[in-house]
Amino acid sequence: MKSLGSIRRSFAPWADPASKPYISFESITKKFGDFIAVNDLSLVIYEREFFALLGASGCGKSTLLRMLAGFDEPTAGRIMLDGQDMRGIPPYRRPVNMMFQSYALFPHMTVEANIAFGLKQEGMPKPEIEKRVKEMLELVKLEQFSKRKPHQLSGGQRQRVALARSVAKRPKVLLLDEPLGALDKKLREETQFELMDLQQELGLTFVVVTHDQEEAMTMADRIAIMDKGKVIQVATPAEVYEAPASRFIADFVGTVNMFEGKVMARDGSSTTIDAGNGLSIRTDNGGDAATGNTVWYAVRPEKIRVSSKKPDDQSLNAAEGEVWDVAYLGDMTVYHVKLDDGRIVRTSLINSQRLTDDPLSWNDRAWVSFRPDAGVVLTK
Amino acid sequence: MGKWSRFNISSVVLGFAFLYLPIVILIVFSFNESKLVTVWGGFSTKWYVSMFSNRGLMDAAWVTARVGVISATFATILGTMAALALTRYTRFRGRVLFSGMVFAPLVMPEVITGLSLLLLFVAMGLDRGFLTVTLAHITFTMCFVAVVVQSRLITFDRSLEEAAMDLGATPVRTFFAITLPVIAPAIISGWMLAFTLSLDDLVIASFTSGPGATTLPMKIYSQVRLGVTPEINAVCTLLIAVVAVGILIASIANKRREAQRIVDEQAALRN
Amino acid sequence: MQRLAAAVASRLVIAVPYVWLLVFFLIPFVIVFKISLSQTAIAMPPYVPTLGFSDGISGLFDGLKELSADNYIWLTEDSLYFNAYLSSVIIAGISTILTLMVGYPIAYGMARAPTTLRPILLMLVILPFWTSFLIRVYAWIGILKPEGLLNQLLLSLHLIDQPLIIMNTHTAIFIGIVYSYLPFMVLPLYSALEKMDYSLIEAAQDLGCRPSSAFWKITFPLSLPGVIAGCLLVFIPAVGEFVIPDLLGGSQTLMIGKTLWNEFFANRDWPVSSAVAVILLLLLVVPIMIFQQAQARAQEQGR
Numbered sequence: 001m002k003s004l005g006s007i008r009r010s011f012a013p014w015a016d017p018a019s020k021p022y023i024s025f026e027s028i029t030k031k032f033g034d035f036i037a038v039n040d041l042s043l044v045i046y047e048r049e050f051f052a053l054l055g056a057s058g059c060g061k062s063t064l065l066r067m068l069a070g071f072d073e074p075t076a077g078r079i080m081l082d083g084q085d086m087r088g089i090p091p092y093r094r095p096v097n098m099m100f101q102s103y104a105l106f107p108h109m110t111v112e113a114n115i116a117f118g119l120k121q122e123g124m125p126k127p128e129i130e131k132r133v134k135e136m137l138e139l140v141k142l143e144q145f146s147k148r149k150p151h152q153l154s155g156g157q158r159q160r161v162a163l164a165r166s167v168a169k170r171p172k173v174l175l176l177d178e179p180l181g182a183l184d185k186k187l188r189e190e191t192q193f194e195l196m197d198l199q200q201e202l203g204l205t206f207v208v209v210t211h212d213q214e215e216a217m218t219m220a221d222r223i224a225i226m227d228k229g230k231v232i233q234v235a236t237p238a239e240v241y242e243a244p245a246s247r248f249i250a251d252f253v254g255t256v257n258m259f260e261g262k263v264m265a266r267d268g269s270s271t272t273i274d275a276g277n278g279l280s281i282r283t284d285n286g287g288d289a290a291t292g293n294t295v296w297y298a299v300r301p302e303k304i305r306v307s308s309k310k311p312d313d314q315s316l317n318a319a320e321g322e323v324w325d326v327a328y329l330g331d332m333t334v335y336h337v338k339l340d341d342g343r344i345v346r347t348s349l350i351n352s353q354r355l356t357d358d359p360l361s362w363n364d365r366a367w368v369s370f371r372p373d374a375g376v377v378l379t380k
Numbered sequence: 381m382g383k384w385s386r387f388n389i390s391s392v393v394l395g396f397a398f399l400y401l402p403i404v405i406l407i408v409f410s411f412n413e414s415k416l417v418t419v420w421g422g423f424s425t426k427w428y429v430s431m432f433s434n435r436g437l438m439d440a441a442w443v444t445a446r447v448g449v450i451s452a453t454f455a456t457i458l459g460t461m462a463a464l465a466l467t468r469y470t471r472f473r474g475r476v477l478f479s480g481m482v483f484a485p486l487v488m489p490e491v492i493t494g495l496s497l498l499l500l501f502v503a504m505g506l507d508r509g510f511l512t513v514t515l516a517h518i519t520f521t522m523c524f525v526a527v528v529v530q531s532r533l534i535t536f537d538r539s540l541e542e543a544a545m546d547l548g549a550t551p552v553r554t555f556f557a558i559t560l561p562v563i564a565p566a567i568i569s570g571w572m573l574a575f576t577l578s579l580d581d582l583v584i585a586s587f588t589s590g591p592g593a594t595t596l597p598m599k600i601y602s603q604v605r606l607g608v609t610p611e612i613n614a615v616c617t618l619l620i621a622v623v624a625v626g627i628l629i630a631s632i633a634n635k636r637r638e639a640q641r642i643v644d645e646q647a648a649l650r651n
Numbered sequence: 652m653q654r655l656a657a658a659v660a661s662r663l664v665i666a667v668p669y670v671w672l673l674v675f676f677l678i679p680f681v682i683v684f685k686i687s688l689s690q691t692a693i694a695m696p697p698y699v700p701t702l703g704f705s706d707g708i709s710g711l712f713d714g715l716k717e718l719s720a721d722n723y724i725w726l727t728e729d730s731l732y733f734n735a736y737l738s739s740v741i742i743a744g745i746s747t748i749l750t751l752m753v754g755y756p757i758a759y760g761m762a763r764a765p766t767t768l769r770p771i772l773l774m775l776v777i778l779p780f781w782t783s784f785l786i787r788v789y790a791w792i793g794i795l796k797p798e799g800l801l802n803q804l805l806l807s808l809h810l811i812d813q814p815l816i817i818m819n820t821h822t823a824i825f826i827g828i829v830y831s832y833l834p835f836m837v838l839p840l841y842s843a844l845e846k847m848d849y850s851l852i853e854a855a856q857d858l859g860c861r862p863s864s865a866f867w868k869i870t871f872p873l874s875l876p877g878v879i880a881g882c883l884l885v886f887i888p889a890v891g892e893f894v895i896p897d898l899l900g901g902s903q904t905l906m907i908g909k910t911l912w913n914e915f916f917a918n919r920d921w922p923v924s925s926a927v928a929v930i931l932l933l934l935l936v937v938p939i940m941i942f943q944q945a946q947a948r949a950q951e952q953g954r
Contacts, residue, residue: 097547145645405794406786458671469665474669482672495915551653552656597784
């Protein structure tokens, strides 16, 4: 049996020019009075994708989701679903189902009745409804709670009922609005993988709205990062993390060290950046930046080594400083090193050995170093 | 919240004692042997017996019950509609006037309401009787229903309706399958409030009722001026008993249902 | 099709109660005003002119010309009415303050009770509603009269020598109003106090505030919306109260509700009672509007 990961790795319809988008937002704008929630946004999502809309509160991601579900109409632009224009089609006639952030379970109905609700609306015969409800209960492992009412369930159980209810009709597209927000950390991690398994098993297209970048990175095939009503970047988690399109994204997803500087020279594939105060960075990932331009060099903490001695390898970028802060997190240690010019560099080290060879402590002199391919050059 | 201090407990206990003292006296003296309401003459249930042969009293009680049920039902329908209108539709012509008319009867002195309604009935040429007193009761109790239902609607979670529509229910079906059942407790309390207010009303009924439609309060009032026998106490005690029994039955039925569900669940787990 | 059904439904939901209230609430006030401008007559209905179209448009205008403000002038000439209005406002005012003083500790105690107890306490406050208001007031006659239970108790405990005369005095009315309107004061107060976050008091005490001043500086101001709602719910109807002054107040006490009732039922003078009602309404317009504003504000906040 193939592992989930191997199936996912070969799944990349966005790279295939022959594949047609399943959902497409075409120049969507949404205004509430004078406030522009979504600003001329265009986006395509492919069938069977696990797609995440990531952004801070107020960026417009929930508004976009609601327009797809049919609760709000766009002020301008159109939404296409499986080749059909969704304009004017009310939510109860769209082949889309949504899992609400607050779960929105019907308090006066049992778990069974909640799950059966959508099936009743489409006129399914009773024996079939019973069969499907039983299936759904087994899917989310809540068989013995079928006769309970929502207020008699725990938070995690309610979430699973909401999930079962939203997939009971086997919709082509499932929308999830901050599905894991109300769960505690451990439960959240377990549920993330359950959701991914479910999506693969049922063969659905998932569109998830979240403000938690870890969630997006774990679950999604592709992530669209939104800010102030616009999409800043759409890419796979790896691309977003290792090749962010802008400083905003580099900073938004994970932590990053940012060095502002000027391109001094370009020599074949190698670019040299003067990052001020004598710090010179040589990088292979120069991109299109021309000499003399102001650029930002972004390098992730885990790509930076910290040691008490200056590294011998001359090809490495290196700088000297003092250990300003140490945070021991168990699986890794985070060092904040204050360079001699005052800038603080954040580095993290996986604790692959129980006792480290090179113990560093507060106020020790230290060298930070990283390879030429460790970071990326950003022009915006 | 914090501790329930002695001062708090005593104020609540004293407060409820003050509230219930006349009621307790009422019930106790309904069993009074003598005719007086202040001197205990011994235990007797004779007033409960004679109450049933008091034609005037029984007729009035029957009228009051009918007026109460009919007016409460219509008041609940109208009051719920008014509450829906006020919470769901934030902009329509004359909304301020509507809102004013819905809430004014809450505080309007009953003599004004009674007088104005009577004059209306006269102008309309309606003979005063069962119909007019029922119409009057519907009018002044519907605003209480509106207040109760409105406060429930304000806290109602709209995402429940969105979820229903998302699952394929049309707006009309969503209202009847989701909205109405969830606010049902508020609607029921509204009905009970309207029923109680109708049952209790003297002033408006005096203005708007007519021959053949004397309500219980009107009857009691006419006798109170002359001097009342503990028959009245018996009637009221019976009323209290009916209400208390009703509440008891409702809560027992609820507990039974809960216990049954737990038993069912245990059985399912063991399988 | 669905949209049509929804549109019709929404129009109905607004229109039906609206029309009902226009007919049965607003129009009656117009009629009261018109009658207040008429003269009394030995007829059915007992006033002239009776406006109608039976004599045509010109007949209608003739009738309109007969309207006059005589009744209002008469009301201002007889000091009885002015005194009645004044004493009604004063009695209602004092009763409201007393009700507040009695009701506040009860509501506060309820709001601080353990959460499991609260629904039961709430039920107990509402329960008296379901017993006849008339009879409960009547029961107080039995308690307050010279041979009544209160005097019997006090005499037997040798706390007094002579029975207290409470019946047929203003005091009896105060007791009656406080007793009858107590739930109207307790419920909004309880609702406001229950929502209050007790940690505010703890923070104040932590900063050195004594419990009594914490109450006046924090609790009371925060409960003010409930206080205002409760006071208005008691004061406004109390001004026009009839049953309590009639049963407990006797002939010495003058309240406008009784005056109106007597004008109507005893004197059969519909036009004068209407004029009394109109002036009473004008008196209460300002408090009623304050109440409406408070309601509207509560609506907004809840949204």
